Amino acid sequence: MINITFPDGKVRQYPKGTNSLEIAKSISEGLARNVLAAKVNNHVWDATRAITTDASLSLLTWDNDEGKNAFWHSSAHLMAEALEATIPGVKFGIGPAIESGYYYDVDLGDRTMTPEEFTALEAKMLELARQKNPYTRKEVSKAEAITYFKAKGDEYKLELLEGLNDGEITFYQQGNFVDLCRGPHIPDTGFIKAVKLLKIAGAYWRGDEKRKQLTRIYGITFPQQKLLTEHLQFLEEAAKRDHRKLGKELGLFTFSQKVGAGLPLWLPKGTDLRERLVNFLKVAQAKSGYVQVVTPHIGHKDLYVTSGHYEKYGADSFQPIKTPREGEEFFLKPMNCPHHCEIYKSSPRSYKELPLRLAEFGTVYRYEQSGELHGLTRVRGFTQDDAHLFCTEDQVKEEFIKVIDLVLYVFKALGFKDFTAQISLRDPENKAKYIGSDEAWHKAENAIIEAAKEKNLNTVVELGEAAFYGPKLDFMVKDAIGRKWQLGTIQVDYNLPERFELEYVGQDNKMHRPVMIHRAPFGSLERFIAVLLEHCEGNFPLWLSSEQFAILPISEKYHDYSQKVLNMLKNSDLRGLVDERNEKIGKKIRDAELKKVPYMLIVGEKEEAENKVSVRKHGQGDLGSNSLEEFTQLLKTEINSTFN
């Protein structure tokens, strides 16, 4: 007998070799029907795998991420089985579970796959699922495994085998399909009740663009049809929050093929929004000791040779523009830091001036590959809320922490609660990709890690994600459908001061090298506004709305009174307008609701007589009659609550 310890601490005895599914059955049949996998001594196992020693056990169901993971991974195998049954000679790359579903990378040879084939493939998957074929695990020797895949002619699996050690190789089989796989899997295919194939894409084998591109098929499955329906509804809802759609509907920005791909055109309303964000940050930065600077949109080639950007990105940038006679080369500026370094150098600096915080809303231009462009989140011309802090080594950590505070302040004012702080470090395996000394990197990486720890940020560490000149802390926020985007960023840089030979006179009357911190709380205004739009679904915080209220007169007779109200509200620093169109009140309300105007003020005979307004709140409806003082107070209170 063996002792099984459950999550609640209870211990029960079972015969040696029993499995998690049997244990679940001993508790209740209902539970057993829902068990997808099990965590045995903190390793996720097949529920059908025999337990031979004392162990801690927690049963994994659809409600655990690890349970879902096993479910979707098993679904990838099911899709592979269906593919193999319908497309002879198909070869398989990898097929993992992902955050929402799974994919499998396949080599279809000369054949292509189109979404029209999905229905048939889904049907095949369901047919196989109904057979309730068990997923069986088999330990195989490396030689056996190689023999199997050689016979099958699957070079991808053979390549994967090269990286595995003999003795740790397992096969999983369900039905006629055998796959090299670590597992774990769900007990049998019958658990899979609903299947939806979602999209098809090219994906380079092993993520290497120099290697063959396989066909990646994304899908999702569920243990109940109802869950699939809900998921599809969620996707539909998310599509409504797409910033490209909202930006168009709300008249914020547009693109023109003629102006060029990835070059956003800001319409008056969008510009208004940008200006408000910019001013908001300028005020906050002024309080934190920043000074504003302005630099041109182009810079001499030498500037980027010095900074190192020329060597790193010269060939992949917009190509230089030349002076007609001398042939001097200038680049559109892809970043502001080299310019700012030259501002630093414009006069001798004393330690007493540090930290020197140079801020600029600088528009930069980067050549992004055509396939990378994406609404406002990935563009070729964008404005950074950039600043460079020049400080002494001793000041780095404190400055870094102050920047974190600023980013958190900005995020709070805009309602971003759900974000992660990604600490991006150098790839220790590939140091050649980066410039700068080991020592400098260590110092910088430690400064970031300590500062993040001190501020108790919810962090993830990513190796190899650092910029080529230094490590960074990025604030990552998800868009409507869960794609992660970098917004705010803070980067420590020991390299540029070196390259530009920046110096300051220390207390000791000797020359010292300052440290530079790059930082941008929004990141880029374009991307920030995109993600903000998706988060609030176009319902901006009141302080940010261009049109905080719309006055809707019942008829022409009340236009004079409406104008009077408008002027009074404007005098209270509120923004809005009067809808003087010759439309019925229902129409005016509908349009204001669609424009997501936070407050609608309906005025007619009654309101004019009482010197009041009828307040209607977006998405909520009639709030009743208010005096102008009451209404003004209501808005001021709402605005203040955002910042406190």
Added chain:
RNA sequence: GCCGGUGUAGCUCAGUUGGCCAGAGCAGCUGAUUUGUAAUCAGCUGGUCGGGGGUUCGAAUCCCUCCACCGGCUCCA
């Protein structure tokens, strides 16, 4: 850049297997209406069907090519 898909009026979309002047709703304009909490009525304007080339008696529809957009991959100073 790569794989797959899409491109019809300002917006959202119809346009059967290639066949008469390419349609609708909304928006816009004109007029009527003077309105009480999510669409008042009528009339009108508006498109060289993404660009270019080809096949055909005839192309929005078929083919080639370029561009843009969408979903991924790779990349992202």
